[in-house]
Amino acid sequence: MSRFFSKKYSTLVPYTPGEQPKDTKYIKLNTNESPFAPSPTAIELVNNAAKNLQLYSDPECRKLIEVASKKFNVDRDEIIFTNGSDEVLNFAFMAFCDDEHPAIFPDITYGFYSVFAQINNIPYKTIPLKDDFTIDVNDYKNAKGTIFIANPNAPTGVALSIEEIEEIVKSNPENIVVIDEAYVDFGADSAVKLIKKYNNLLVTQTFSKSRSLAGGRLGFGIASKSLIRDLNTIKYSTNPYNVNSLTMAAGIGTLLDDDYCMNNCKNIIEIRKWVTNNLKELGFTMTDSSANFIFAKHDDFDGEQIYLNLKEKGVLIRHFDKTRFREYNRITIGSKEQMSMFLEKLKEVLEELK
Ligand code: PMP
Numbered sequence: 001m002s003r004f005f006s007k008k009y010s011t012l013v014p015y016t017p018g019e020q021p022k023d024t025k026y027i028k029l030n031t032n033e034s035p036f037a038p039s040p041t042a043i044e045l046v047n048n049a050a051k052n053l054q055l056y057s058d059p060e061c062r063k064l065i066e067v068a069s070k071k072f073n074v075d076r077d078e079i080i081f082t083n084g085s086d087e088v089l090n091f092a093f094m095a096f097c098d099d100e101h102p103a104i105f106p107d108i109t110y111g112f113y114s115v116f117a118q119i120n121n122i123p124y125k126t127i128p129l130k131d132d133f134t135i136d137v138n139d140y141k142n143a144k145g146t147i148f149i150a151n152p153n154a155p156t157g158v159a160l161s162i163e164e165i166e167e168i169v170k171s172n173p174e175n176i177v178v179i180d181e182a183y184v185d186f187g188a189d190s191a192v193k194l195i196k197k198y199n200n201l202l203v204t205q206t207f208s209k210s211r212s213l214a215g216g217r218l219g220f221g222i223a224s225k226s227l228i229r230d231l232n233t234i235k236y237s238t239n240p241y242n243v244n245s246l247t248m249a250a251g252i253g254t255l256l257d258d259d260y261c262m263n264n265c266k267n268i269i270e271i272r273k274w275v276t277n278n279l280k281e282l283g284f285t286m287t288d289s290s291a292n293f294i295f296a297k298h299d300d301f302d303g304e305q306i307y308l309n310l311k312e313k314g315v316l317i318r319h320f321d322k323t324r325f326r327e328y329n330r331i332t333i334g335s336k337e338q339m340s341m342f343l344e345k346l347k348e349v350l351e352e353l354k
Contacts, residue, residue, distance in 0.1 A: 008121070010354050015115045018318055021085035025346075027338050032154075032183075032293050035335040036264045037098045042213070042253030044187035057248055059240040064248050068220065069253045072192055080232060082249070082310040083242045083320040085182055085206035085219025085252045089148075090116050091234040092221070096176040097122040105137060107322060109242045110154045110180065118235040128351040129156070133287050133295075133325075137164045150180040152188050155320065157289025159188035164193075169198045176227070178202045185210035186272070189292035199224040202231075211290055213259045216247045227290045252349050253312055268292050271306045282350060297327040308348040315342050 001010065018031035037043075037102040061081045082088040093116040095105045103117045103124040115126040127139045127305045133156045140147055149170065152159040160168075166332050169177045169191075179191045181203055206215035215217050221231060235242060243251075254261060276286060276294060284296040297303055309318035318330040333339065 009119070012118050013115070015112045019316060019318070021044070022124075022315065025039035026311075026314050027334065027341055028316050029332040029334050029338065029342060030316040030318040030330075031214075032209055032291075032332045033214045034209060034264065034268075034292070035299050035338060036210045036212050036267075038250060039254050039257035039260045042250040045249040045253035046246050047063040049245045053245060055245070056240070057241050057243060057245040059236075059247060061243055064243070064251045067252050071255050071258060072222060074192065074222055075225070076193065078228055079222050080228050080235065081218065081220045081243050081248075082235070082248075083219070083239075084208060084217040085180070085204045085221075086112060087242060088118075088219050088221040089113070089178070089180060089229065091144075091231045092148075092176070092178050092204070093117060093120050094234050095121055095176075095227075095230045096202075097124075099123060101175070103148060104140070104143050104145040105148040106153065107213040108133065108153070108156060109148075109324075110150050110182075113148050129153075134158055135160060136163075140168045140177075143172055143175055147172065147177045148180065149178070150177045150182065151191070152183045152186070152289070152291040154183065154291065154323075155293070155328075156287045156295050157183070157291040157293055158287050162189040162191060162194075166194060166198075167192060169201045171199060174199050176202060178204065180203045183209055183293075184259075186264070187269055195223055199226065200226055207250060207251060207254060210265050211303055212264070213247075213250055213254060215252045216244065217257055218247050218251045220341045228265075230295045245312055265292075268333050271336055271339055275331075275333065275339050275343070282343075282346065292333045294331045294333065295325075295328055296327075296331060297329070298350070301350065303327040303329050305353065306346075306349060309352065310345055311343075313345040313348065317342075 064081055065076050066077050068079055103122055105113045107126040107128045130136055184190050195201050202221055204221045207218040242254055279296055283299045286296045306320050307317055339347055
C-alpha cells in the first residue's frame with residue numbers, strides 16, 4: 001500500500017479471481033468458462049462493429065435491449081446491461097444497501113459479495129448454509145436488509161426451486177432481493193418470470209458462462225422499471241459507456257443465435273452427469289449441482305493435495321482455502337475431451353496418493 005492510498009480502503013481485501021496462467025498450457029477447469037467458442041453471429045457482428053470504434057458506444061444499449069427484451073419477455077425499461085454481471089451486482093450494493101439496509105447473504109457463496117459490501121462501506125451479515133450446503137429458506141424470510149442469493153449458488157452449484165425463491169421474495173416486501181443467476185442456464189429455474197409480480201426483486205444474469213462471452217464482459221439485470229431506474233442512476237454517475245461497442249455487438253449476435261448457446265448448455269449438462277458418475281466411482285462425494293461445475297471432495301484424500309497434484313499434471317481446478325469447505329474442489333465442466341483428460345489425470349493422482 002502506498003502512503004497515498006486512501007485510509008477508507010486500508011483494510012479492503014480484494015476479490016481473488018481464478019488463476020489465468022499464460023505460461024503452461026493447462027486444461028483449464030478453474031473459472032467456469034465455456035469450452036465452446038462464441039456464437040458465429042456474435043463474431044461476425046463484432047468484426048463489423050470494429051469499423052466504428054472511433055465512436056462512443058450507445059450508453060442506452062438500445063439495440064441490445066431491444067433484442068434482449070424480446071428474448072426475456074420483459075419491457076425495455078426493465079433491463080440494464082453492464083460490464084459483466086459483477087458490475088450490476090456492484091450497482092445493486094451501491095443502490096440498495098446502506099446502514100439501515102445491510103447486505104445479507106450465505107456464508108458460502110460468491111466471494112465478491114463481501115468485497116462489494118466492503119468497498120461501498122456497507123455492513124453485511126452472512127447466514128450459514130446447512131451442513132449439506134443447502135440454503136434454509138426460512139433464514140431469509142422477513143429479513144432486515146438487502147438479500148443476495150446466487151441461484152444456483154457458487155461454489156456449491158446447489159439451486160433453490162422457483163417456489164422457494166418466490167417464498168423469500170414474497171416475505172420481504174420491504175427489502176430488495178437480488179437473485180444472481182450467473183449459472184441459471186445449466187439447470188435451475190429463472191426468477192425473471194417473477195419480476196412483474198414483485199417490485200422488490202432484481203434478477204442478474206451473465207453472458208460469461210452459458211453464452212461463451214467471459215472475455216467480452218457482459219451482464220445484465222432485470223427488475224421493475226423503478227429499480228432499473230435506480231441502477232441507471234448509479235451507472236450514469238460512474239460510467240455511462242459501461243458496455244463497449246464490440247461487447248454490445250457480441251451480445252446482440254449471441255442473442256440472435258441463442259439456440260446455439262442453449263444447445264451448448266444441454267451438452268454441458270450431459271457431460272456433468274457423466275463426470276459426476278465417474279467421480280462417484282472414484283470415491284468422491286458431491287453436491288447436487290445445477291451449474292457448469294461440480295463441487296466435490298474425496299472420501300480419503302485431501303482436497304488441496306488433489307488440486308496441487310492435478311496442477312502438476314497440467315489440469316487446473318479451483319481450490320478455496322476456506323475452513324468450511326477446504327476439502328472440496330470446484331471443477332468446471334469443460335468439453336468431453338477435456339473431461340476425459342481430467343478423469344485420466346485424476347485417476348493417476350489418486351493412485352499416487354494411495
Ligand atoms: N455471480 C457469480 C455467482 C459468479 O460466480 C460470477 C463469476 N465469477 C459472477 C456473478 C460474475 O460473472 P461476470 O462478471 O463474468 O458476469
